[in-house]
Amino acid sequence: MIEIPKRIRNLTPYVAGKTIAEVKRRYNVDTISKLASNENRLGCSPNVHQSVVKALEEIQDYPDPLAYELRLELAKRNGVNESEIIVAAGSESILSILCRSLLSKSNNIVTADATFVGIYVQGGVMGAEIKKVPVTSGYEFDTEAMLEAVDHNTKMIYIANPNNPSGTYIGKDEYASFIDRVPDHVLVVADEAYFEYARHVENYPHALNYRRENVIVTRTFSKGYGLAGFRIGYAIAHNDLISQLLKCKLTFEPTTLAQAAALAAVRDDEFLEKSVSLVAKEREKLRLFFDDNGVEYVPSISNSVMMVCNSEKKAGQITQAMLEKGVILRQLNAFGLPHCVRITIGTEQEMNHFKKSFVAIRNS
Numbered sequence: 143m144i145e146i147p148k149r150i151r152n153l154t155p156y157v158a159g160k161t162i163a164e165v166k167r168r169y170n171v172d173t174i175s176k177l178a179s180n181e182n183r184l185g186c187s188p189n190v191h192q193s194v195v196k197a198l199e200e201i202q203d204y205p206d207p208l209a210y211e212l213r214l215e216l217a218k219r220n221g222v223n224e225s226e227i228i229v230a231a232g233s234e235s236i237l238s239i240l241c242r243s244l245l246s247k248s249n250n251i252v253t254a255d256a257t258f259v260g261i262y263v264q265g266g267v268m269g270a271e272i273k274k275v276p277v278t279s280g281y282e283f284d285t286e287a288m289l290e291a292v293d294h295n296t297k298m299i300y301i302a303n304p305n306n307p308s309g310t311y312i313g314k315d316e317y318a319s320f321i322d323r324v325p326d327h328v329l330v331v332a333d334e335a336y337f338e339y340a341r342h343v344e345n346y347p348h349a350l351n352y353r354r355e356n357v358i359v360t361r362t363f364s365k366g367y368g369l370a371g372f373r374i375g376y377a378i379a380h381n382d383l384i385s386q387l388l389k390c391k392l393t394f395e396p397t398t399l400a401q402a403a404a405l406a407a408v409r410d411d412e413f414l415e416k417s418v419s420l421v422a423k424e425r426e427k428l429r430l431f432f433d434d435n436g437v438e439y440v441p442s443i444s445n446s447v448m449m450v451c452n453s454e455k456k457a458g459q460i461t462q463a464m465l466e467k468g469v470i471l472r473q474l475n476a477f478g479l480p481h482c483v484r485i486t487i488g489t490e491q492e493m494n495h496f497k498k499s500f501v502a503i504r505n506s
């Protein structure tokens with residue numbers, strides 16, 4: 143028997159939400175609303191198809207390891223130099239690259255106890271301690287307590303802004319004061335997976351406006367751009383850090399097709415705007431629905447809303463009963479909030495399916 147290191151044997155893996163095919167197989171429902179994984183329910187830009195088909199002509203060749211064209215486009219759009227950008231197979235891959243290149247066993251990562259599970263897993267693979275600082279009673283990052291948790295072995299502070307699963311965000315003043323007090327030896331990982339949904343919110347701090355040598359901003363094409371299946375994301379940081387991270391990236395990620403898809407997607411401002419405004423509209427309608435029905439929830443600026451139940455049991459019952467109606471939701475056990483359920487904001491039709499089913503299970 144191969145001896146497996148303890149850090150791997152004891153690792154809790156990331157468990158993905160259920161797929162549509164899985165639910166169709168198990169339950170006898172014909173309409174499925176997949177509101178469990180924060181994907182873009184409108185799909186992606188219609189220009190992606192053609193761009194990907196064109197890229198198929200070069201599929202026998204290895205991908206461009208630096209994603210030259212995409213990197214150039216992202217540099218232009220974000221007002222930074224190409225040398226400050228790394229493109230990889232999703233922001234989860236970027237977290238993995240960060241953990242592989244920076245962490246040794248004695249290091250720790252400071253983050254919250256209710257945030258994106260990917261950081262717990264990737265840090266855990268390297269045997270780093272994950273210091274999970276409890277979120278506030280409003281399910282927000284407790285930046286003061288996080289700063290207090292930093293010690294001389296801390297290598298990173300991970301913050302998702304807006305956070306997943308709560309959809310809450312750290313405002314401008316708090317963010318500035320926090321960034322100013324993070325010691326120089328600690329890398330701030332500013333995960334902006336939901337940036338596209340949040341960027342127009344008045345008090346939302348764009349992490350790029352608070353750049354330091356010890357800050358890296360990660361973004362993804364999986365959410366607003368609707369390319370989760372392609373696996374592509376990027377990060378922006380000081381060019382020295384980026385050049386070191388590039389050495390640790392799997393050379394040929396992301397694939398040629400993913401690069402082509404992302405390039406088409408990022409150039410389609412109209413589709414992005416349509417996606418973002420649909421989410422804003424349906425999120426507001428859901429808020430009114432929850433208020434009318436006396437449901438407790440957390441105000442969100444991302445493309446999901448978290449419902450707060452009285453108990454883990456209740457959250458489990460709701461998730462299961464909704465699943466049997468064809469509405470896939472996410473109970474948040476893995477995120478440290480077993481009494482909460484996350485609902486991705488979908489199309490009007492999907493949200494109506496959610497509401498109708500929710501009323502039905504409540505009355506049954």
Ligand SMILES: *Cc1c(COP(=O)(O)O)cnc(C)c1O
Nearest residue numbers: 232233234258306335362364375
């Ligand atoms: C969805 C999500 C990601 C994952 O992004 P990929 O680019 O698909 O790997 C990263 N961070 C947060 C906070 C997320 O919610």
